[in-house]
Every structure is written in C-alpha cells, then in structure tokens.
Amino acid sequence: MLDYIFLFIFFLSGFLIAHTYLFFPFLMKLLSKSPQEFTCPVPRLKVAILMAAYNEEQVIRKKMDSTLNTNYPMELLEIWVGSDCSTDKTDEILTEYSNQYSNVHFTRFHQRTGKPQIINHLQEKVQADILILTDADTIFNKDTIPELVRPFANPEIGGVQASFIFIITHSENKDVAHQEMTYNKIEIGIKKGESRLGSIIGAEGACYAIRKSLYVPTPNNFIVDDFFIFMNVLAKGFMTVVNEKALAIREISGDSKVEFKRKIRIGSGNFQNFFYFKKFWLPFSITSWVYWSHKVLRWFTPFFLALFLLANIYLIKLNFFFVLTMSLQILIYASILLDYILGKLHLNFKILRFIKHFLFMNLALLLGFIKFVNGISRSSWDTKN
Secondary structure (H helix, E strand, O other), X not given: OHHHHHHHHHHHHHXXXXXXXXXXXXXXXXXXXXOOOOOOOOOOOOEEEEEEEOOOOOOHHHHHHHHHOOOOOHHHEEEEEEEEOOOOOHHHHHHHHHHHOOOEEEEEEOOOOOHHHHHHHHHHHOOOOEEEEEXXXXXXXOOHHHHHHHHHHOOXXXXXXXXXXXXXXXXXXXXXXXXXXXXXXXXXXXXXXXXXXXXXXXXXXXXXXXXXXXOOOOOOOOXXXXXXXXXXXXXXXXXXXXXXXXXXXXEEOOOHHHXXXXXXXXXXXXXXXXXXXXXXXXXXXXXXXXXXXXXXXXXXXXHHHHHHHHHHHHHOOOOHHHHHHHHHHHHHHHHHHHHHHHHHOOOOOHHHXXXXXXXXXXXXXXXXXXXXXXXXXXXXXXXXX
16 A cells, blocks of 8 residues: 555656646747737837836946837836935936936835835836836847837736846856756746746746736735736736747846845745735636646645655665666766766766756755745845845
8 A cells, every 4th residue: 555655656746847847848838839929009008117226236227228218108108216225326326317317216215125015115106007017137128118018908918028138147157147048048938838828927027017907016025026916917817928029138147156045035935925826726727727837836846856756765666667766866966966076177067057957946945945934024135145
C-alpha cells in the first residue's frame, strides 16, 4: 500500500512540475503562433500615467522625455509621479518637469511608503478613463501609449499588457542578466498565448494599463501590486490582453544578489495573492485553469520538487527506472557545485547556468513562502533589505 502512495506522489509531483514549466508554456506558444492584432481606431480616452520612483536620477529624465514624446494627444494625457522619499536628485528633476509641463504632477512622500501605496494615493487624484502603470526604468516609444489604449475600444477588455524589448544594463555578471532576459521573454510568450484566451494572469509591472473604473486599491503590506491589480480585472469579469505593438524598452540587471532578493520578495507577495484570490482556487473556468497552470503550480514547485525527491528515495528499491531518476536528480542538484568550480576556471556552460537559475528561483520561492508565513511588515523595496 505504501508503495502505491509513493508512486502516486512521485508521478503526480513530476507531472505538475512538467505541466507548469513545459506543457503549459508549449501550449501557449502554439496559441500565440499568429500575432493577435488590434486594428480598431485608437479611442480618445483620458489617460493617466502613474509611476512610483525611488532614487531614479540615472533614468528618470529619459523616462519622462519618452513619455512626453508620444503620438497620443497631449490634451488627453496626464503624468502622475510619486517620489518614495528619494535621497538623490530624482525630486529635483521631477520638479523641473512639473514646472515646465502643466500635465505633469509630482508628489514627494516624506517617508518610505512603497510603490503599491504610492499608486493607491495617486490614482485617487486622477480623473481619467485609463490608468497606465509603469516603472521609472521602462522607456516608451512614440506609439507605446496609443497602442496600450487601442484595445480598450472593445468594452469587454479591462486590462492591456505592454510587450517589451529587453536590454542588458552594464553589468559584471552578464550570465545572470541573460538568464533573466530569457526567463522574461518566455513569460511574455506565455502571456501572448493567454491573451488569446482573454486571461493574462498578472501583469508585468514595468508597463500595463487598466480601466480606472476597475482599479482596486492594493491592501497594506501587499508586495506584488501589479499581479493584484490585474487579477482584479479578471475577477470583475473583464478580459486582459497583450498588445504586441505596445512596445517598451526594459532593462535587465545582472546583479545576482539583487535579483535573488527581488525573487524572495516577489515570492512572498505571490502567496499573499494566492490566499486573497480564493475565487480562482477551483479550476473550473478558463481563467482558473490558466491561473493554476501558469502561476499557482509554479509557486508550489519547491514543494513538488521536495516530494518528488523524497518519493524517489523511497521508490529506488523497486526497479532500475527509479535508480535512473534518482541519479538524474543528484546530477541536477550537484550541477550547482560543478558550475561554481567551472566558473572559477572561466568555463561557462549555458545548460548549467539555466539549471542553477531554475534551482535558485525555486529556493527564492521557498524563502518567500517562509517570509510570508512569518508576516510581511512593509511593502517598500530596498536592495539592501
């Protein structure tokens, strides 16, 4: 009887890992083979750009210029920026723009508040049809804003995800940046498939748009606000889509320590959202199925990996198949040490780097879960914390 229980655990956990990382992305790739086009005229809607900034003096001027240099009618556009107690020249630069442009509004927060609560505060001041939420280091082109607005001509669409051109910032660790860039490209590819179903699960927070009427304020201490905001669009019965022509440039960092801390932080926020959106727990709709396939199973993969390993240890006595699977798991986990040794010899193998990236991503999710269980006291982000 015990053998059958461990066989069930082994094959179920293996299938769930394969589904979220292989089968589901492959299916979404098939769905997105032909581009989804929005050919309707751009509706004349009032648009507000909302952005939180913290010590962004290196990029904020470029971001503001790219936002103002748009093909969207300037009389229908407002820009609202909140500085999260910046200590560099961010406030000085934003003050220049607010003095020069009547549609640029700048608010300084005098204590660390966090992006979610800054966006909550800014949106209360806005009288607009569409909110575009974006990061300071995401650069627009002239058509980013109109292409984000275009799909809203369809009254059933409540949220629109931008598409991205990824570039690597100057970094000592290009390998980490390349892994992150590959991961983000895969994510956008999945979202393009989900767009065909009208159910993009969570926005890429660098740039997305929603109807103002659908905005739900992010709760205090919630971390992953972009996921929360976009999922509430689906919860209210509206569709979410990607417009591939709404292109923006997004920079990828190669700082492995910063990226790992960011993933832990996002991991803890993912579990906040999981226990909030109980409405989607039963996978009996397209949206719920996509939600579980893309996100929930991935969030719980660290536990599936542990179950897969433990079941394999017990089953190794049965036959040679489980000896092989156990050997393969040992090789996969040992590849971290091998990659470290080869790195010291200046020998890099992509496959080892991507295995390491996968394992560390799941370690970050596990640590994020522990952080969630212990309680999250604030939503502000600092690479030193």
